[in-house]
Amino acid sequence: MQPVGSAAHRENIKDMLSARLTPRGYSNFLLALNTAYDQLQAGAAEGSRPVVLFLTDGEPDMPDFAADQTLVSSYLSSLWETVGRFALQGYPVYSVAFSDEIDPDIIRKISQDTAGDHYILEDAADLAVSFFDLLGTLKNRRGFLLDSALLGTEALVFDFQVGEYTRQVNLVGVNLAGRPMNLEIIPPSEEAAAGVEINLLEEDNYSLAVLSFPEGGEPEVWRAAISGSGQASIMGDMDLFIKAWLEEPGAFSQHPLGEPLNFKASITGGDYLEALSLNMEVEIKGPDGVVSHLVALAKEEGFFTGTYEEVNQEGAYEILVHVKLEDEIISTTSSRVYVKALPSLVTDFRVDEGFRLGEEVVVTAWLDMAGRRLSEGDDLQVERFQLVLADEQGARKLVPLYDSGDEQHGNIRAGDGIWSNCFSFENEGLIKPSLMVQGSYRGTEFFLEKPLGEFAVHESGSVLVTLTGSEKDLWAKKGGKLVFPLKFQNKSLFTETILLECPEELGQLSPFQIFLEPGETKSARLELSLSEGLVEAVYPLRLFLTAANDLTKVEPAELELGLEVVGAREALLKKLASSFSFLLPAGKIVLVLLAVFWLGGYLLYFLLVRPRMMLRGFLTYSKIGEENPKEAAQTLSLSKLKKSSAVISFNRQNKDADFYLEESGYNYDIIISNYLESTSLSFILGWKALQRKGVVQKVIVRCTPP
Numbered sequence: 001m002q003p004v005g006s007a008a009h010r011e012n013i014k015d016m017l018s019a020r021l022t023p024r025g026y027s028n029f030l031l032a033l034n035t036a037y038d039q040l041q042a043g044a045a046e047g048s049r050p051v052v053l054f055l056t057d058g059e060p061d062m063p064d065f066a067a068d069q070t071l072v073s074s075y076l077s078s079l080w081e082t083v084g085r086f087a088l089q090g091y092p093v094y095s096v097a098f099s100d101e102i103d104p105d106i107i108r109k110i111s112q113d114t115a116g117d118h119y120i121l122e123d124a125a126d127l128a129v130s131f132f133d134l135l136g137t138l139k140n141r142r143g144f145l146l147d148s149a150l151l152g153t154e155a156l157v158f159d160f161q162v163g164e165y166t167r168q169v170n171l172v173g174v175n176l177a178g179r180p181m182n183l184e185i186i187p188p189s190e191e192a193a194a195g196v197e198i199n200l201l202e203e204d205n206y207s208l209a210v211l212s213f214p215e216g217g218e219p220e221v222w223r224a225a226i227s228g229s230g231q232a233s234i235m236g237d238m239d240l241f242i243k244a245w246l247e248e249p250g251a252f253s254q255h256p257l258g259e260p261l262n263f264k265a266s267i268t269g270g271d272y273l274e275a276l277s278l279n280m281e282v283e284i285k286g287p288d289g290v291v292s293h294l295v296a297l298a299k300e301e302g303f304f305t306g307t308y309e310e311v312n313q314e315g316a317y318e319i320l321v322h323v324k325l326e327d328e329i330i331s332t333t334s335s336r337v338y339v340k341a342l343p344s345l346v347t348d349f350r351v352d353e354g355f356r357l358g359e360e361v362v363v364t365a366w367l368d369m370a371g372r373r374l375s376e377g378d379d380l381q382v383e384r385f386q387l388v389l390a391d392e393q394g395a396r397k398l399v400p401l402y403d404s405g406d407e408q409h410g411n412i413r414a415g416d417g418i419w420s421n422c423f424s425f426e427n428e429g430l431i432k433p434s435l436m437v438q439g440s441y442r443g444t445e446f447f448l449e450k451p452l453g454e455f456a457v458h459e460s461g462s463v464l465v466t467l468t469g470s471e472k473d474l475w476a477k478k479g480g481k482l483v484f485p486l487k488f489q490n491k492s493l494f495t496e497t498i499l500l501e502c503p504e505e506l507g508q509l510s511p512f513q514i515f516l517e518p519g520e521t522k523s524a525r526l527e528l529s530l531s532e533g534l535v536e537a538v539y540p541l542r543l544f545l546t547a548a549n550d551l552t553k554v555e556p557a558e559l560e561l562g563l564e565v566v567g568a569r570e571a572l573l574k575k576l577a578s579s580f581s582f583l584l585p586a587g588k589i590v591l592v593l594l595a596v597f598w599l600g601g602y603l604l605y606f607l608l609v610r611p612r613m614m615l616r617g618f619l620t621y622s623k624i625g626e627e628n629p630k631e632a633a634q635t636l637s638l639s640k641l642k643k644s645s646a647v648i649s650f651n652r653q654n655k656d657a658d659f660y661l662e663e664s665g666y667n668y669d670i671i672i673s674n675y676l677e678s679t680s681l682s683f684i685l686g687w688k689a690l691q692r693k694g695v696v697q698k699v700i701v702r703c704t705p706p
């Protein structure tokens with residue numbers, strides 16, 4: 001195997017492009033295909049797409065075939081068995097055959113049975129065109145030029161449009177007469193050529209040009225000129241930054257007549273996908289090649305899906321998948337399916353939420369024709385019926401299905417047209433399942449494949465169960481009901497059903513099953529209706545817990561509790577005690593709240609009310625009879641006292657006075673004080689001050705008797 005684009009592979013392609021190929025006979029198809037199969041099985045580069053290019057110039061024969069028809073039959077049987085292995089592994093074979101010695105039916109069958117395509121050429125000189133078209137298909141390029149011209153004295157000039165999303169343009173000219181030729185690229189301007197990498201390669205009879213464009217370039221018209229002499233084939237395609245991909249139906253697959261075509265497509269484009277609002281549509285051309293039908297695809301979980309119902313003609317249906325920005329088509333990919341009068345592939349296998357590691361599954365499937373299940377017989381022969389499980393690394397597990405009546409295959413009756421088998425999942429991860437069946441119906445060979453979506457395989461996980469109440473509360477009045485709470489924690493990635501059971505002699509338990517969503521935690525109140533025969537005593541209550549799925553672990557699997565059955569009087573006492581025990585925590589909470597209210601009020605009083613009680617300002621006084629009172633006036637600073645009251649005395653003997661007024665001739669005191677007109681307690685005043693209401697402050701001046 002060689003990656004497309006490597007230097008060695010390009011040299012091989014050059015050799016194959018040579019028109020000077022001569023049939024030699026003795027084409028060992030089986031050896032070639034087995035060699036390719038072994039190389040693919042040995043492993044491919046990560047992210048690569050395995051395909052086989054099968055080039056032949058003759059029939060599948062060996063030197064001894066003409067003398068031994070038994071050997072021919074055995075050889076062809078081995079060949080179809082190998083082709084079947086390619087199909088089951090998802091390795092498409094693209095066949096290119098030339099010369100008049102080939103068998104077109106065999107070439108066509110090899111490709112159709114492996115979901116590949118085939119090219120049957122009358123002339124080896126057409127190889128260049130076929131390989132260019134084939135490589136464009138494999139790399140999902142958009143072709144824009146395929147022409148043939150006679151080169152003469154003047155160069156052949158043609159234009160091609162480069163769009164905003166063009167990544168690369170490939171141009172090839174092949175001189176069918178084997179003469180030299182020249183290919184010249186003419187940019188629209190020097191500015192347009194800046195940043196564009198142009199690689200030219202010229203060999204004896206062909207020329208190749210590869211133009212690589214930067215992202216976000218402007219739409220431009222470029223020009224190419226080819227010169228030389230003789231008949232030439234000219235081909236061009238382009239690779240885009242934004243690409244459409246058709247996931248389903250498979251390219252070149254066979255499809256039953258009358259069964260709708262279900263489309264599943266995707267877009268790749270890096271940063272463009274975030275910057276642009278893109279849509280997709282499918283254009284279908286039926287076998288007549290004239291009438292086109294458009295199906296708008298709806299976005300769903302990262303893909304674009306849609307259905308075409310009018311599959312009512314046999315033949316090849318061409319499918320064009322368009323990526324659209326508003327009404328403009330900016331990228332297109334093509335595919336083809338072959339519609340035949342074949343049975344439909346039907347199954348009851350459902351992926352739903354996935355499966356558990358180690359879980360055993362029975363898959364059944366059958367072939368249906370116009371609502372009738374088909375059994376093997378004169379009309380139907382089945383060579384292979386398989387369930388294919390493809391993992392994220394591309395490895396495939398094949399599960400053969402049988403219509404054997406054998407219980408080990410999960411099959412009830414032989415020959416009833418129902419194919420089945422049992423299997424279990426051995427590894428975790430994402431799985432893409434599909435059904436494949438190969439055989440013939442009324443003389444028409446078929447290979448049908450039906451994708452079944454995708455699912456994940458995970459460890460089963462566990463469910464944790466705990467009693468959320470106190471075991472002291474596990475009592476009930478004789479003949480009554482015991483109600484107790486359990487908490488269920490689903491540690492599983494699956495929906496779980498937990499079954500609960502207790503000894504029948506104790507009573508009837510409800511609910512007897514608990515449903516849990518993935519990762520859900522749920523509390524449930526269980527009721528045990530006591531049996532009439534229970535007397536006043538303590539009974540062991542054993543609660544058994546199991547999961548409906550045997551692979552899920554329930555921890556613990558058994559809860560051992562104690563059940564106390566009491567009489568009516570004791571039941572009343574327990575209820576009262578329970579009520580008081582409920583009120584006690586509430587009383588504690590009330591006391592704490594009251595303490596917070598009291599302390600908070602006092603804190604607010606000292607922060608907001610107490611500072612307002614302090615005297616502020618100055619007291620100015622002067623003696624009566626002064627000639628100039630203003631100049632003779634004196635002041636007393638009340639603010640410096642930092643007190644709510646001040647005593648001004650005319651008596652020097654008063655030791656409690658804050659200020660003394662000399663030479664007055666009087667003997668009494670003046671008392672100035674701040675006063676709050678409120679009867680509320682201090683902590684209440686604190687809350688009132690916070691709300692700025694209910695606190696009235698007054699200043700009182702009084703005198704003692706003279």
